[in-house]
Amino acid sequence: MFYNSTRNSEVKVSSAEAITQGISVEGGLFVPETIPQLSLDEIKSIGDMKYADRAAYIFAKYLTDFTEAEIHYCTDNAYSTRNFETESIAEIAHLFDGTYMLELWHGPTCAFKDMALQILPYFLTTSAKKINLDKKIVILVATSGDTGKAALEGFKDVEGTSILVFYPEDGVSPMQKRQMKTQEGSNVGVCAIKGNFDDCQNGVKAIFTNDDVKKSLDNKGMMFSSANSINWGRLVPQVVYYVSAYAVLVKDGEIELGEKINIVVPTGNFGNILAAYYAKHMGVPVNKLICASNINNVLTDFINTGVYDRNRQFYATVSPSMDILISSNLERLLYIMTGRDDALIREWFGKLASEGRYEVNAEVKAKLKEEFAAGFCDDSQTKATIHAIYEKYSYTCDTHTAVAVKVYNDYKETTKDNTKTVIASTASPYKFSAAVLEALEGRNSDIDEYDKVGRIAELSNIPVPAALAELRNKPERFNDVIDKSEQKEYVLRTLSI
Template identity: 40%
Template sequence: MGLLSASCLLAIKAVRCYPPRCPFSASKSWLSTKTTPPLLGDRNILLMGPPGAGKTSVGRVLGQRLGLPVIDIDNDVLEESWEMPVAAKLAAVGGECFLEEEGEVLCNFSASGSVVSLTGSNPLHAPAMHHVKQTGLVVYLDVDTEDIVQRLSTMKVNRIVGQEAGVSMRKILRYRKQFYEKWLDVRVLCGTGDTVEDIAEKVLKAVRRYQDPDAETYVSTRSHCKGSTGNKTYFSDVVLEGLAPDGGLYVPTNGFPKIDTREWLRLADLSYPERALAILEKCIHPMDVPAVDLRPMVFKAYGANFASEAIAPVKHLVHNQYVQELFHGPTASFKDLALQLMPQLFAYCLPQMCNYLILVATSGDTGSAVLSGFSALSDSDRQRTGVLVFFPEEGVSEIQKLQMTAYREGNAKAVSVRSDFDFCQRAIKRMFGESEMTGYLAVEYGTVLSTANSINWARLLPQVVFHASAYLDLFRDGVIKFGDPVDVCIPTGNFGNAMSALYAKQMGVPIRKVICASNQNRIVTDFITTGECDLRGRPLVTSHSPAIDILKSSNLERFIYHVSDGDGHLVRELFAQLDREQYFRAPEPLLRKMQQEVLAGWCSEEDCLTAVRSVHAQTGYVMDTHTAVAKVVADRLQDGTCPVVICSTAHYGKFAPAVLGSLQQIQMNVPEDLVEQLRRLESLASSGPEMHAHVLKCLEERSSRQQAHTVCPADYNVLLEEVESMIQDCFLKVM
């Protein structure tokens, strides 16, 4: 740490003035019989947090509301045991011994069915916390450090035990936080201005949530009954299954949790991983992934593997337009924001006795991001998971192809198909729907199929975070006041990123409109503007923005479910018609509701390249072709009355020939060598972004990777053979 001496690490406790004590008799009346059935049965509610967090005051309110005994460890346990005030004990033994003696007392503590306010330093003594944690649920009152400092000042506490000269109280409080994070069962995020009653209500809500995992189940978008009383489907189930058995996509049965304004304000000054953790804890039930296990996953996902410490920084572009750079992850696309976390969640939820093969269809960026994310798992997890990626041979950029085919070691492989993305995606969905085939794989090889496309809920959920983070950045930087609206413009083909923005809005982020930007394939634009999803005789046209070269947009199914208030019957009918006839039309009332939330437009190839060139001439900033599509559509559809965040979904280096050709205008001056293209682009980006190191390294090492990759015809049975062959390569040796 470098903040505290060894002795200070042992004992960090506030010397504070206590309020008048509640009169407890020597017979320890706080263990008396309850008058009403307790919330947790005989288990305690253990309030944990720094000094000044309000544990004692909140505990008293909870005790009154629940009719439970209230125990303050300082007043009712330590002082009775030592027969002296805590402050006097501290003065007598000194900081080095205090924590050990405090811990010894707590190790002998026994109570049940009570509200217990721990001391601020209890979590620093591991044996004591192991002991008390067995007795109940540890609720962490997560109060902002600045609020704590102000409260301690009001209480006339001007030092913390162990605080040496030159070491601020803030540093010690920040140091302590790691111990609170270690022992919590549930977090209560306390906003500035929250009253004791507010926090007590949040504690009750958090405890009730913990007790009721059945309130956070998932349902298929094609379910006939939203409140079905059949088998419950939990987060861990949907992570592994990917696609629902009826062919629909999983969504939360009761929608997204709402985060109040004071809690959003707390998140504004936090880092991206801290924001992600707070948001995801709200969305993933602790019975599925406990908070103490989720934290290391999140911090591993968003750490040194990203080129920018901000992870997803927001930068001013021109006028009221801001660009959120979502390409600083290891594969230089926004898919990394989900796929550095999703494989960890997947591995965490894996049953011990099963192997899983992850099938992925990609239009370019998802493939390399999936391969990167799953390759970062531990050896033991990789032994039980294989990844097989299908991509269109002629439908991705050369750099995207090199990124995918570079993965040749371990249980990961990319196979190209002489068709388009829609064929690849359709084939995978068909595999999931054929029970005979999936049953055969399960019996013969002990292997279950899953997917990491945005049809998988664990792929979509982390994307909610970066939309929330963009708004918080604008607020933190003074561009907007909290509550002011913003628009978000997203280049989209499969609608997953757009859907995650709508979910962020549902959580309370003040997004006014989600603007969907299509290239010349414009399936999403046509659907939003006309209500018609028409694939009849419609060819997929390759473009300079291949990641959105998609016709059958999977996440439109979630969007229709969302705007129809969960009408699974309607979703089932519409998509059954699409499968039969390659066409459906949304009812007029539904179309009007869609257009209230989403705007959509499309961009020609010429306009896309012109936008790359004009933005660079105006600002020196280099955009990739997908960001350029969003820029063109934002210029056309956004009214300028509020800021608009343009999602920059990929680094320009991944599409170097098109971007460099646009900037130089004369194609003959574009060098054939891809590394030289990147070097020249880097020299042109006077105001950023910098060249992506991983992309450059991939190309510089390409000579050692130019082995022939597997290329399949557009034949479903051939793809099935690739699946079985991959399973044999991955798991037969294990079997």
């Protein structure tokens, strides 16, 4: 299996090269030449495996330059009870008849990003050895909240690497900020940006593709890579949990083998729902992929109209990990839907960069409508949904998962589609305690962050994750705040270049 660039189909690299580079030299994203297939019998057999073995089975189809031993080294180290609170790794909660919560937040940072970022360091260091890379790998990360902490935790003290994370100063929750500012590890760095997530992400992409910066790093025996979902090594682990969820539902007798399901994903950068798209096209029987957005509803508008327009007001919401107006992984989807037409991708994303807007052709519009449904909700609806779920089912969900539930309820009411449905639950409610507690109690509270956590624990009977409880007494290490124009200089200064 080789990988092409979305902006130059002539590029052809191995998975190890794609993972170490993170992004192609001309700014394109790596995608596999083909989507490997799974038979229904294979999916059924996956249900009898432990999660690490399910992951290894899927990875073997994509990472064909890795040996079986190398893949199992990665999966066995990443997916264990050393890192996750549950043997299942990803839990499935039966919310109500025919609707299932795929809980992806039982890892060390209490967010779905752990599912990929616990294994990415193993992928990256194994890939570097495979291609005889003798450079120090510098991981640059832009985060809207969860990726940053998950990447920091995954890469802390990993030999041969260093990691720098940028986050929007006022665009993450207090708990997310606390997680990053107290991060341990000798090879980690964290910095806030005066701006939003898109500013962080644009800055990181500009640094990645700056030839002078890359040359400076090369002279120091360093190279860049990414832990954002622009890196294929970050995206492919997310495919696994959708395949796994279907296989487990079959094993548990919740669905028949071959029966179609819907998948609902709260989406910002489009990576999580793109992974579900890959799972579907590998052979997982999926009826509809439902893309759920908050009031920053650029993806809802795009799926419904075929027009992507980031020229709109940006809102800071109670679901900050979705506060994004430039969804990077959409480029991978459109590359596939255009028949791998790199010229079209260059045209559309060139317009996005210069004009902030592009419109896809009629063929792609039709494919989007066939594959996806989309909806959005605002903060008041998000909180009302948290309250309603708690009152009706005694289940407490976070502000992102609540967006998915609200959008799914709207979809079901509009379409009368009763297909059994998996909702991606992406974070622990404790990571967004202020909004969750307000939703549960119907009022604002002036108690501090950790008292809010304690109050949610009383109401929900969900144990407070140890990783969050321990933050209360940890010293803050990182308090830098810079202008978005200063990112490049900050990176060079931090790396002593």
